[in-house]
Amino acid sequence: MQESQNIECKEIWKDEYLKWICGFANANGGKIFIGKNDKGEIIGLKNSNKLLEDIPNKIQNHLGIICDYTKAGKWYWLKYIAGIIGNGGDYGDGTGGNDGYIGVGEMWGNYFGYICEKDYFGSASIGATDDWYKPQIMRRIDDEVYGMTPHKIFTCLQSNVRNHQELKNKLISYYGHSTQINQIFSSYGF
Numbered sequence: 001m002q003e004s005q006n007i008e009c010k011e012i013w014k015d016e017y018l019k020w021i022c023g024f025a026n027a028n029g030g031k032i033f034i035g036k037n038d039k040g041e042i043i044g045l046k047n048s049n050k051l052l053e054d055i056p057n058k059i060q061n062h063l064g065i066i067c068d069y070t071k072a073g074k075w076y077w078l079k080y081i082a083g084i085i086g087n088g089g090d091y092g093d094g095t096g097g098n099d100g101y102i103g104v105g106e107m108w109g110n111y112f113g114y115i116c117e118k119d120y121f122g123s124a125s126i127g128a129t130d131d132w133y134k135p136q137i138m139r140r141i142d143d144e145v146y147g148m149t150p151h152k153i154f155t156c157l158q159s160n161v162r163n164h165q166e167l168k169n170k171l172i173s174y175y176g177h178s179t180q181i182n183q184i185f186s187s188y189g190f
Helices: 015-025 048-063 068-072 074-086 099-121 136-144 150-155 164-175 178-186
Strands: 007-010 031-034
Touching: 007 015, 015 031, 015 048, 074 099, 099 136, 099 150, 099 164, 136 150, 136 178, 150 164, 164 178
Parallel strands: 007 031
Antiparallel strands: none
């Protein structure tokens, strides 16, 4: 994975990268990979555990954005990162040991980008619809399930939600609507 308009690879973290995060949040979204060189090759980090706690706090304190990391917790995202590394820097295909973490994380990330774009521009389209994790599931739940909101979906993003099945079960256990939610997930093979 090489750098592009919405992908930045940085060998180390610098607080000046908060500007990139702000720019991504105000545009079509994006990702900053810390511990990768400009060619997208994984080089690793010495202080990754500290950064996993510091960066979300800096995002919240300096930009006023609550990071997905803060909500789901450190161990969830460590599994997500381990999955990406285990897949050679890719999102996998849904069959790897940590691919469930990747799927739910990417589904939320795409959905959150969609929400931001829709709020800012008045309309939006959800990207990556051909990816195995099917980010359009969350948009459909928000659009088609009575009373569902992004906040309610976000409430279900917890450290014990490790795959699509567990997300589906959490949504149903919190909010009901089992027929609709099951139909949406099953229409994408989950």
